Amino acid sequence: MTRLIEVPAQFDDRSFDQFAGAFAAATQNGERLLFDAHAAEWASPYGLVGLLAAGEAAQRAGGERPLLTAPTQTEVLTYWTRAGFFREAAELFEIHGKLPRVKTADESDVLLPVTPVRAAEDVHAVVSNIQQRASTILASELGLDPKATMGFAMALSEACQNIVEHAGTGGWVAVQAYHWRRKLARRVVVIAVADAGVGFRHSLEPTQSKRFGARWSDAAALEAALIQGVSRFRDPGRGQGLAGIRRYLTRWEGKIAIRSGTARIAIVPRWDDDVPLKDGLPAFPGAQVLIIIPEQGSTKR
Numbered sequence: 001m002t003r004l005i006e007v008p009a010q011f012d013d014r015s016f017d018q019f020a021g022a023f024a025a026a027t028q029n030g031e032r033l034l035f036d037a038h039a040a041e042w043a044s045p046y047g048l049v050g051l052l053a054a055g056e057a058a059q060r061a062g063g064e065r066p067l068l069t070a071p072t073q074t075e076v077l078t079y080w081t082r083a084g085f086f087r088e089a090a091e092l093f094e095i096h097g098k099l100p101r102v103k104t105a106d107e108s109d110v111l112l113p114v115t116p117v118r119a120a121e122d123v124h125a126v127v128s129n130i131q132q133r134a135s136t137i138l139a140s141e142l143g144l145d146p147k148a149t150m151g152f153a154m155a156l157s158e159a160c161q162n163i164v165e166h167a168g169t170g171g172w173v174a175v176q177a178y179h180w181r182r183k184l185a186r187r188v189v190v191i192a193v194a195d196a197g198v199g200f201r202h203s204l205e206p207t208q209s210k211r212f213g214a215r216w217s218d219a220a221a222l223e224a225a226l227i228q229g230v231s232r233f234r235d236p237g238r239g240q241g242l243a244g245i246r247r248y249l250t251r252w253e254g255k256i257a258i259r260s261g262t263a264r265i266a267i268v269p270r271w272d273d274d275v276p277l278k279d280g281l282p283a284f285p286g287a288q289v290l291i292i293i294p295e296q297g298s299t300k301r
Contacts, residue, residue, distance in 0.1 A: 127156055
């Protein structure tokens, strides 16, 4: 028997919990999964890397490879292809639907197509690949000081490094510049990172669970990592981690949101109406990170 999981028509961080709930319900009996994206109208980088994480988790659970029905709208199908989604999805899903012969994008809006991150070398390649194009976008389109480029590279590197050090498996990153219609109505650069690994709670448990005692949970682990700057590694030379990303984003009125297990935490800038901490969400493997850097001089409500 095959269990159906509908991919939301507008698939982004706001609809991800709906998707995670369907995924959690469908994976309880070990049946083959069918991810149905035929009605998809739009997907953010966060949606695309999250869908890949779900595919990997389904495949790892055993049995047959999950099925994926591709979007039927031509422009959606073309974008997913240009964004590098199907290149990665081909290894995880049995894909149904005719895919266009479109090259993965090298245009400026897709700053970094969906790219696998498996080891530290991948992180270095990602950063060097994107740095020059990103600096142009950050300065010309977002009005950021050219010095912000170094901080952007750090944020991208640390977000990817999080997969290598904490996930226990690989993951994906995608970076795009586009017009953020929701609330802000300005240009933004979005970094989306996702994996289907062990998640923050399991990763930090050996060093942090005793300190929290009965309060130890997915939410507590996210608070420890993002707010308190806790890492499973004690070596101070391992980079700036999530605390460094947070400092950078505070300076540029950016946003970071991290979902892991049954919880989600966010540093919410004044232009956004997100909730700082959510608990009791549908369980989803690994961790999913969203970073948004907005056009400057226009972030007031």
